[in-house]
Amino acid sequence: MNTHDHMIDNFSKSELFKNLPADQINEIICIGSTQPLKPKAILFYQGDPAKNYFWVKQGTLKLSQVTEDGKEITLRYISPGDMTAALAIMKQKEYPVTAQAMEPSTVVAWNRSQILKIMEKFPRVTINALSIVLEQLDDMQIRYMELCTQQVEQRVARTLMRFVRTSGKKNNNGICIDIPLSRKDIAEYIGTTLFTVSRVLSMWEKKGWLKTSKGQIIILEPHKIVEFSEEI
Amino acid sequence: MNTHDHMIDNFSKSELFKNLPADQINEIICIGSTQPLKPKAILFYQGDPAKNYFWVKQGTLKLSQVTEDGKEITLRYISPGDMTAALAIMKQKEYPVTAQAMEPSTVVAWNRSQILKIMEKFPRVTINALSIVLEQLDDMQIRYMELCTQQVEQRVARTLMRFVRTSGKKNNNGICIDIPLSRKDIAEYIGTTLFTVSRVLSMWEKKGWLKTSKGQIIILEPHKIVEFSEEI
DNA sequence: CGCTCTATTGATAAACCTCAAATACAGTGG
DNA sequence: CCACTGTATTTGAGGTTTATCAATAGAGCG
Numbered sequence: 074m075n076t077h078d079h080m081i082d083n084f085s086k087s088e089l090f091k092n093l094p095a096d097q098i099n100e101i102i103c104i105g106s107t108q109p110l111k112p113k114a115i116l117f118y119q120g121d122p123a124k125n126y127f128w129v130k131q132g133t134l135k136l137s138q139v140t141e142d143g144k145e146i147t148l149r150y151i152s153p154g155d156m157t158a159a160l161a162i163m164k165q166k167e168y169p170v171t172a173q174a175m176e177p178s179t180v181v182a183w184n185r186s187q188i189l190k191i192m193e194k195f196p197r198v199t200i201n202a203l204s205i206v207l208e209q210l211d212d213m214q215i216r217y218m219e220l221c222t223q224q225v226e227q228r229v230a231r232t233l234m235r236f237v238r239t240s241g242k243k244n245n246n247g248i249c250i251d252i253p254l255s256r257k258d259i260a261e262y263i264g265t266t267l268f269t270v271s272r273v274l275s276m277w278e279k280k281g282w283l284k285t286s287k288g289q290i291i292i293l294e295p296h297k298i299v300e301f302s303e304e305i
Numbered sequence: 306m307n308t309h310d311h312m313i314d315n316f317s318k319s320e321l322f323k324n325l326p327a328d329q330i331n332e333i334i335c336i337g338s339t340q341p342l343k344p345k346a347i348l349f350y351q352g353d354p355a356k357n358y359f360w361v362k363q364g365t366l367k368l369s370q371v372t373e374d375g376k377e378i379t380l381r382y383i384s385p386g387d388m389t390a391a392l393a394i395m396k397q398k399e400y401p402v403t404a405q406a407m408e409p410s411t412v413v414a415w416n417r418s419q420i421l422k423i424m425e426k427f428p429r430v431t432i433n434a435l436s437i438v439l440e441q442l443d444d445m446q447i448r449y450m451e452l453c454t455q456q457v458e459q460r461v462a463r464t465l466m467r468f469v470r471t472s473g474k475k476n477n478n479g480i481c482i483d484i485p486l487s488r489k490d491i492a493e494y495i496g497t498t499l500f501t502v503s504r505v506l507s508m509w510e511k512k513g514w515l516k517t518s519k520g521q522i523i524i525l526e527p528h529k530i531v532e533f534s535e536e537i
Numbered sequence: 538c539g540c541t542c543t544a545t546t547g548a549t550a551a552a553c554c555t556c557a558a559a560t561a562c563a564g565t566g567g
Numbered sequence: 568c569c570a571c572t573g574t575a576t577t578t579g580a581g582g583t584t585t586a587t588c589a590a591t592a593g594a595g596c597g
Contacts, residue, residue, distance in 0.1 A: 138450055146450045160443045163436035168443075192435075196428040203424075203435045204395035210438060211392045211400075213445045218370055218378045220452050221496030224552070256576065264453030266554060271576060287563080288575090456584070488544065498586060503544060519594075520543095 087154040088208075089129055089201050101191055101198065105183040110134075110174040116182075119169050127188045129156050132178020133240065133252050137261070138170050147262040149212065150175070150252065152239050156205050162188055175252050220264055228263040229273045230302035233283075237292060244291060253288035319386040320440075321361055321433050333423055333430065337415035342366075342406040348414075350403050359420045361388050364410025365472065365484050369493065370402050379494040381444065382407070382484065384471050388437050394420055407484050452496055460495040461505045462534035465515075469524060476523060485520035 090098045105128075110116060116134065136148045136157060148170070151157055159168065162185060183191065192199040219228055233250070240251040256267040256274065263270075274290075277283050282294040292298060322330045337360075342348060348366065368380045368389060380402070383389055392400065394417060415423065424431040451460055465482070472483040488499040488506065495502075506522075509515050514526040524530060 138446065140450060140454050142454070144454050146453050148446050148449075158435070158439060160439045163439060192432055193428070196425070196431060199428060199431040199435060200424055203390070203431060203438060206435060206438045206442060207390060207392045207395055210442045210445060213442060213449060214370065214380050217380075217445060217449050217452065217496075218372060220449065221378050222372050222374070222376045264449075267576080268555085268578090269553065272578080275577070285576095487542095499544080500546090500587080501585060504546080507545070517544095 087129055087156070088205050089154075089156045089198065091201050092197055093195065097195060101195065102181055104187050104191060105181045107179065107181050110178045110180060112174055112176050114174045116172040116174065116180060118171050119167070127156070127158055127162060127184075128180045128182040129154070130178055130180035132180075133175045134178060134180070135173050135175055135258070136170060137173070138168075145261050146264070147258070149209065150236075150239070150262075156202065158202055158206055216263075225263070225265050225269050226273050227302055228265070229259065229270060230298045232259060232263055233290070233292060233298055234295075234302055236290075237295065241292075247284070247291045247293040248295060250290045250292070254290060255288060319361055319388070320437050321386075321388045321430065323433050324429055325427065329427060333427065334413055336419050336423060337413045339411065339413050342410040342412060344406055344408050346406045346410075348404040348406065348412060359388070359390055359394060359416075360412045360414040361386070362410055362412035364412075365407045366410060366412070367405050367407055367490070368402060369405070370400075377493050378496070379490070381441065382468075382471070382494075388434065390434055390438055448495075457495070457497050457501050458505050459534055460497070461491065461502060462530045464491060464495055465522070465524060465530055466527075466534055468522075469527065473524075479516070479523045479525040480527060482522045482524070486522060487520060 090101075093101075108116075110132065116128070119139075130151065131153045133153075134151045136151060138146050138148055140146065151172075157172070159170065192202070219231060223231070236250045236252065236254070237248050241248045242251050243249075256270045260267045260270045274283070274285060277298070278285060280297075282292070282297045284291045284293060322333075325333075340348075342364065348360075362383065363385045365385075366383045368383060370378050370380055372378065383404075389404070391402065424434070451463060455463070468482045468484065468486070469480050473480045474483050475481075488502045492499045492502045506515070506517060509530070510517060512529075514524070514529045516523045516525060
């Protein structure tokens with residue numbers, strides 16, 4: 074029975090543990106430490122090097138970075154099965170990156186020396202990690218391109234569809250995004266202000282394309298929004 | 306003597322081959338194919354899967370991506386010793402990414418199956434590749450943040466200093482950026498138009514902070530530009 | 538010398554930010 | 568259940584940055 078088996082099952086579906094036998098996965102998990110996180114709990118702050126560098130999890134966390142003048146930029150949202158490898162693994166630098174739980178989450182964390190040992194012993198893990206980081210790089214490049222070429226409305230539309238893909242749940246009459254997202258969260262993700270996001274969303278709500286209530290967003294007319302996101 | 310020894314020497318300084326003995330580096334290089342590229346030559350176009358996926362090189366190449374509506378965005382410039390790993394290594398997708406030589410360059414390319422074989426046989430290479438890709442991701446995240454929070458003048462200043470770091474050569478009275486960069490090149494790197502870049506650069510040229518002639522940019526007053534780039 | 542490509546410069550317009558003020562909304566303690 | 572408080576959202580007015588477009592100038596090349 075028990076949660077432990079569940080964990081392993083969850084891990085075996087993760088990209089990081091692809092092509093690894095269960096006993097090896099188990100060994101790797103046992104090297105790290107499993108931590109539950111309450112909503113809004115901060116896993117690490119400003120890349121705190123005393124804390125852990127690497128992790129896999131259940132739940133959703135927000136990875137963000139704060140500029141010198143206090144503006145917060147969201148690098149990405151991390152969903153179940155994902156992994157985050159900080160540059161800090163390889164170099165021993167510190168980074169102003171902060172990870173915060175958006176909802177009740179569980180993470181498994183390894184520190185620098187642990188993860189290096191794992192990568193030495195299980196080359197497959199390194200290859201999988203490379204694959205994951207390449208995917209993150211690709212995602213970042215696409216968002217960079219969107220930020221360069223598209224205007225706010227399109228970027229909001231793309232963001233909604235992105236969340237539908239990663240955290241969308243079919244509902245009675247629409248698709249519900251399963252993460253509590255404020256206007257500010259969306260704004261920080263696409264590099265605009267919460268005011269502009271608010272204007273866009275209320276416009277779409279008036280048109281009946283979506284519905285928002287207490288941080289939940291329900292997409293009623295996905296086609297309309299997709300159409301918008303692809304507009305040239 | 307000879308070019309071959311030079312190649313090895315160059316490679317051993319590269320992040321990708323860190324902690325590898327010379328004979329293994331040699332073996333890895335021999336698996337791939339070494340190609341000379343003339344300026345403006347295109348190494349691969351739109352992620353052409355028939356071509357090679359991975360490479361290390363001498364010279365400078367521009368990695369860019371074209372949007373559906375024809376706007377070209379520069380993902381990054383790749384300098385000697387750098388590596389580019391396309392997502393295509395792991396997945397077998399195609400991407401609209403194009404690599405073009407900015408000056409006479411030499412690259413070593415491996416195809417998908419070759420690089421996978423190398424990573425299996427030399428786990429150290431995989432770890433090094435992970436380190437490189439993490440660095441690229443970090444760079445992209447920083448540029449994303451800059452694009453979100455800074456305005457054009459600051460981004461131009463930061464870009465100049467970035468190029469000074471990677472390709473700056475001390476000159477009689479200033480620092481010369483060793484890559485031919487047009488206003489359009491800079492604009493596509495920071496997500497603006499060549500007009501705006503032109504305005505900024507002519508302003509600084511009038512102030513005597515830099516000098517431009519036939520694609521060459523010479524920084525005369527680095528302090529002034531750094532100051533500008535750090536402005537809050 | 539004409540051709541092409543790049544850079545400059547100006548005028549205008551659009552998108553978006555900033556700031557302020559009002560409103561809704563959720564949670565708390567009486 | 569209600570008033571109170573703090574937070575999220577909406578909406579408006581005005582200003583700024585930057586894109587767009589057009590016209591001109593300069594540089595390199597056959």
